[in-house]
Amino acid sequence: MRVATSFLFTTANVDIQNAQTSLYKAQEQTGSGKVSNDLLGFGTDIVPLASARAFAARAQGYDEANTNLSVRLSTQDVALTRAVDAVDDLRIMVADALAAGSGNDVMNTSDGVFSSVTAAMNTAFSGRYVFGGVDEKTPPVNVNSLNDLTGVAAIADIFDNAQRTATAQISEITTVEVAPLADDASSAIYASLKRIADFNVTEPFAGDLSDSQAAFLTTELGQLQTVLDGINVVRSANGTVQAQVEDAQQAQQEEYTYFSVVAGDIENADLAEVASNLTQAQFQFEAVARAYNAMRDTTLLNYT
């Protein structure tokens, strides 16, 4: 079979270009560590790659939001614990007063409990009132002192929180109530404090307890246990949400890791394979160059 001389050189040129292209591709993959930097390089693999990256991004998004939520829930836990401790202090004080037959500590302690509970209910996180429901700019409790309770007609009047709770979606399938409403959490506490304050107006607590004072405090002691149980339930419900968020975050972090690996398997170049390709491309180029050299010398022009 004949071979045209010019075609020999054309073919050699094409072979060299192809070898250089292979070298370039292998070099690029080595440098970037990626299979490709455009859709062309992935072809139909772009569909699972895009899906995996989307899953990973979604999991990461939920995780970041839940991190913010966790901090808020911790703040709420501190506030609710403070309220629980305050109610317990009130209960202990009432028991001690009955045991000692003295009403000297009743109003002081009640004042302190009022301040603690009100501070707890009006807790703000990043400038937002956490127990206000969807209204996070209005302080949920609008009275400033124990004495103010004597002037209200009903306990409901001291609350300015919204009637709708704030919610958060902690995962694709789970929505939680972020915090209890202040009135739901603390109405019973303030009701007890109001009873004490109202009684004090009629028969001030000072010195030895009278029979009516003792009877009132005995009744109140029984109710305070219920109030304490109630606020404990609210606190543990907050704890349950914290645990839910923690579990959700763990799942999301695992999901993020998993889908990042899936995406990585598609988009990251197998460096061992790339190194092998690079070596092969180098060999290919050398072989073509040698063949070109041999071809260049194989001509009668060198002998005539």
Place this chain on the structure above:
Amino acid sequence: MSLSAVFGSALSAMQVNQTALAVTSSNITNANTPGYARQVVHLSPMGGGADVGLGGVRIDDIERVADDFLTASARAAMGAQERADGVFTTLDRAQASFGDPTSGTSLFDDVSTMFSTFGLLASEASSQSTRTQLLSDIQGVLDSVGRVEQNLGTLRRDVSAQIDLGVTRVNELLALVPGLNSQIQAANALDTTSGAEDDMAQVLDEIAGLLDIRTSRRDDGSYEVRTPDGQLLAGTVSATLTYADAGGAAPGQAYEPITISYPGVPEATLDGRLTGGLLDGLLELRDETLPELGLQLGEFSAGVARVLNRESNQNVSFPPPTSLTGADVGLQGTDSLGFSGQTTLSLLSADGELTQYFDIDFDAGTIAVDGTVSTTTFTAGGTGTIAEFVTAFNTVTGGAATASFANGALAIDGGTNGLAFSQDADDPSVRGGQGFSEFFRLNDILESSSPISYTTGISATDPHGFTNGETITLRLTDDNNVVLAQPTVTIAGTSMQDVLNDLNDATGGLGAYGTFALDADGALSFTPVAGREDTRLFVDNDTTQRVGSSLGFSGLFGLGNGPRTERAATLVINPDFSSDTNTLPLGRIDRADASFAVGNVVTGGGDTAGAQALQAAELSQISFEAAGGLAETTTSLSDYAARLLGDVGSRSATAEREVEAAGRLSTETAARRASVEGVNIDEELINLTKYQQAYQAASRLIQVSQEMLDTLLSIV
């Protein structure tokens, strides 16, 4: 034989070998000349027949060695390679504009980032910095989409310009053929060859790269050049191709086919006759591939808008807006209301307290005020008019919220009352697949100057709403851009059905080629008749305008590629958000919640239910119409985006593989052709020596003969 015969014989040898040397020198000189085919000298001895009594050698002919079959194969392969290269080059540029899918900055990643930011807002809706971040993320998506759409438009214009250049070059080359044919004919008459053959080969090779051709030779050696199906392009005269470059290459723009004008032959069209060559690839890019990518992008961007707006129209900002102004949806007050299901309008104080609410039941035709059904009603089943509904609404609300409908747009003014719409959880309001607020675009996050969705909810019995006498000119072509019909339909009658009837008329419309119809959601479709599935529909001109609206027939129904592709470039973020991020609707009234009662605070800065819904919308199922290579489907925005990228990626990868395959075939056929036609320098060097020695031997013969003659003369 006499001495003079020896002289004559030797002389002929010298002349012949001199000529042979000249041929060899021509071969060596042109060893690298594209299109040059080696020449071979055919010799035969003198002394027979008419040459009885003479000796010597003569040249029978100087043959240009070429194999027509191999030449044709090589040209076909060249055409395929040029076509594949042209298609791949453009597709490569198109796919590159979608960005690096691994960098976190591609179009797809921008969408993911936007939804993640909705997630952050879902836990801290009042964070101003996160709201600002959200606007930046949404703008990032729009910028990515806009950039790709712009690139596709640029590519389409470039492709059209390349076609123009290609056609110009083909004309230049075809014009050379007649002149070259004359020279070839003259040389053929003298049983010799001429450089015109090589020039012709070069010309035909270049033409074959641009459009595939068939060549044949006449008895006189001249060439005829034809299209694959036999249309004459050049011979004794040449054809002129004409391409009308539409210049702007706007989406939906129709192109005239390339015409072939050959003297004495009726004008023909080139589109559709091609099976290879760069022009064939460019036409496919211009008419199919790039428009399909544009349609896909348009459908995707419409999907982004639909997903966001569907949720935002059920959301409320804080403080709640005191007015809701919709967009021109192309409807009139006399159009049917067309809604089914239920929706609730809540009136709210600036502090989020529910002051009043109106439950609207479109099926029953009633509006309840704070749970009590009003005696003022409107036509049940959504069959009354929009105007009737507006009147009933205003009567029932008694000025607390006032609706108005003008210029195709609905607006509701709450005075000092904040407004929020919410859908019934079990029986949501719907028209054309969209809720009440969504349909009238009362609370969009993404606005646009033209419809995003074409499910109008209009039925055939509705008034057409145009002015009789207005016209719409359609163009229906086959897939070779040959115009099958170009009717101008004049609006007449009263109903939309009347317009459909005119559009479907067999002579005045496109009825001979297909049928226009409105589906249950008010979407218009054109279904071609069997065997005409490859037709293309364009809107050449549309003077129609729905009275009171800015929308015409084609814009309202998304007729042709133009509106559906340009959607990608018309989306903007609601400008209210930029000046005040508090107007972002991230809360959502929950009609079913126990707290929903007049006097209760039902929304506020801590209401993140709307943001949660927006975050979750990335996975919610929406309907996508068939667009480009992607079939009609109901899927999530995230999944559709992945399919869009997959389609672009696989088209590019397929085009790249075709380049490699065509390149290999072209190399192989070129090698075979060159093995016959090409010059081998070593072979010519041997010929050089051969003819040189023969020339030297012949000259010795003359020298010896001269000496013999001198001897003879000295004897005498």
